[in-house]
Amino acid sequence: MPFRVLVTDDVDRDGVALLEAEPQLSVDEVPTLPKEELLERIGDYDAIVGRSATKISAELLRRAKRLRVVGRAGVGVDNVAMDVATELGIAVINAPAGNTIAVAELVFGVLISLIRHLPRAVESMRAGRWDRSSLLGTELLGKTIGIVGLGRIGSEVAARAHAFGMQVHAFDPYVADARFTTLRVHRAATLDALLDEADIVTVHTPLTDETTGLIGRRELARLRPGGIVANLARGGIVDDGALAAALESGHVKGAALDVYVAEPLAADSALRKLPNVILTPHIGASTAEAQRNVAVDACAAVRDALLSNELGRSMNVAAVDGQWRELQPAMLVTRRAAAVARALLADMGMRAPQRLTLRCGASLAGGQQALLSAAALGAIEGTAEAERLNMINARALAEARGLELVVGESAALPPLGVEVSLRGAMQELAVAGITSAEGAPRLTRIGGFRVDVNPRQTLIVLTNRDVPGVIGRVGTLLGDAGVNIAEYHQARLAQGGEALAVVSVDGRVDAGVRQRLCDLPDVQSASVVQFREA
Incomplete structure (x- = not known):
């Protein structure tokens, strides 16, 4: 049965075509739906892809019993109830890189419009005036631009600022010195230090608890008199009220805003009445190229999440610095x-x-x-489909159930080795394994027994007395039951004592076969582990 994908909000056709090209995906492309209609339909879909017009609310997510992925053809996810999506194990995927160039170019479009008075010039010409003498502007050459946030967009702004002959400074505590050096950007140690030097301040950070109100009354007062502020990132990073006051006082010479705390911007906003402000209606990503890019990026990521369980692009899975594919053997x-x-x-x-x-x-x-701890938790917490337990919500569910998690490094393990130990009810057991880039993952220890087996589809783990004949009887029983053995590893602690066998087999082993194994002479226990992943 194919995965069903709902596409809404006029997502670019090039992105939708990626989904439609997959025979395992059934795509319904619809206009932006009213809330009630969407609530009625969402239960039929495994994924939804849209832009900002559709609100992915907590109510919607809880109605969506099949939903595995939310795709956002854009950067922000303000319209998605992220906490509920994470709780339910629903991946939320955005397209953070697709609008980079569009926003970076718009920064200089609005700055030049501001310092060269282009809106006034156009208005005067349309009114039949020739106001050349009152439109004296300034140049970007030689000015210092202060960039808050040197990520993708901030880096592209820096490159373009160099082309205008500007001095480029930036503040970003999360970016390495090498990045500043590569971009030829002076690193400001603090935000205050950046404000002290900048003629123009432009912000390019996400909106978080840390960045909300980042440029407020105090920061604007510190900015050089006659400075300019630009916010084309997210409304709320710059305090709009404080900015309006600074503009009215003349301390800040001008501002360029594309985003606002409440959108659309209220008709009676003080910002609308100020002549020294360029206001645009959140058009940073509004280019044909950007809309195509974000649609293609988001739809490709949704496709991969559904068909290959590729969650490396999910915003609510543990960050792995782009190493999702490389970590797959270790996660397995x-x-x-x-x-x-x-x-x-x-x-x-x-x-x-x-x-x-x-x-x-x-x-x-x-x-x-x-990420590895989430993988371990997902494997032990059960398979209740109602909870859709997976890599995204395993940690939250484990915490809610009172499961203690301890994570650390061990010098006793090889560099690519892992050990998972479970404890409860006065019992404890550790199982270790190793992975490599070249070969299949292997289990290397179960409890005190050294083993060497590839955990493929199904494992049978036996404990038995270390006496002759056990291996033959086990092999015969499995052969008679039609169970094909891939690997058989026998381990013991001492001759004639307790032994452990790990048998990797193809297919499933039913309860009847397990019971017959337990009934064999000298076999003390038999456990069957059927792995959920292929």
């Missing part, structure tokens, strides 16, 4: 190790683990641990 072996530990402990009578400990080798430590 982590899920396998966690699933084996959970299955074995369940057969020992543990109802629910109380603590999960993840240890990683040196090459998997650091930022990757957040």
Whole structure:
């Protein structure tokens, strides 16, 4: 059965065509729907792709029992209830790079319009006047531009500022020095230091708790007299009220705004009445090229999320710095190790683990641990479809259930090794594995037993007395049951003592086969682990 995708809000056709080209996707392209109609329809879809006109509310997400992905053909996700999407395990994907050039070019379009009085010039000519003498402007050459946020758009603004012969300074505590050096940008140690030097300040950051009101009354007062402020990022980063006051006083010479706290901008806004302000109606991404780019980026990411479970572009999955594909083998072996530990402990009578400990080798430590821990949690927390448990919501669900998570690095593991340990009800079991870029992931230890097996489709884990004949009887029983053995690894701690066998088999092993294994002479236990992923 194909995945169903709802496309709305006039998403560019080039993006929609990517979805329609996939035989496993069924695409319905509709105009922006009224709330009630969308609520009625959303339960039939696995993904929705739109722009800003459709509000992806908490109510909508809870109605969408099949929904796996929300695609936003644009940058902001202000119209998406992110917390609820994360709770429900629904990936939220945007297109942060597609409008980069459009916004960077508009920055200089509005700045030149402002400092050369272009709106007044056009208006005067249409009115039949020749006001040349009153339209004396200034140049960008030699001015210092202060960029707040040196990400994709900020970097493109910097490149264009150099072309105008400007001095380029920037403030961004999250960007490395090397990036500043590459872009030939002077690094301001603080926002205040940037304001002290800038003739023009332009902001290019997301709207977060940290950046809301970032440029307020105090910051505007610190700006050089006669300075200019531009906000083409998100409404609320610059305090509009404080900016209006600074413009009216003359301390700030001019401003260029494309975004506002409340949109559309109120008709009686003080900003509308000021002659030294360029106001545009949130058109930063309004170019044909940008709309195509964001649509293609968002639709490609939605396609990959549905068909390949590629969640590296999801905003509400752990950040991995673009290493999603590279981490897939490590995530796989982590899920396998966690699933084996959970299955074995369940057969020992543990109802629910109380603590999960993840240890990683040196090459998997650091930022990757957040993603690997989510992978482990997703493997042990159950398969309740109503909760749509996955990489996105595993951590939140585990926390809600009181499961303690401990994550750390271990020098005892190889660089690409992982160990998942589960503890609860006075029982504990650790399962370790290793991965590599060249070969398949392998489990290397179960409890105290050293093993070496590829956890493919199904694993049978047996404990038995270390006596002759057990391996033959197990192999015969599985053969008679039509179960094909891929690998059989036998381990023991001491001759004649307890042994452990790990058997990798093709297909499923039913409860009857498991019980017959348990009934074999000298077999003490048999657990079957059926992995959910291929």
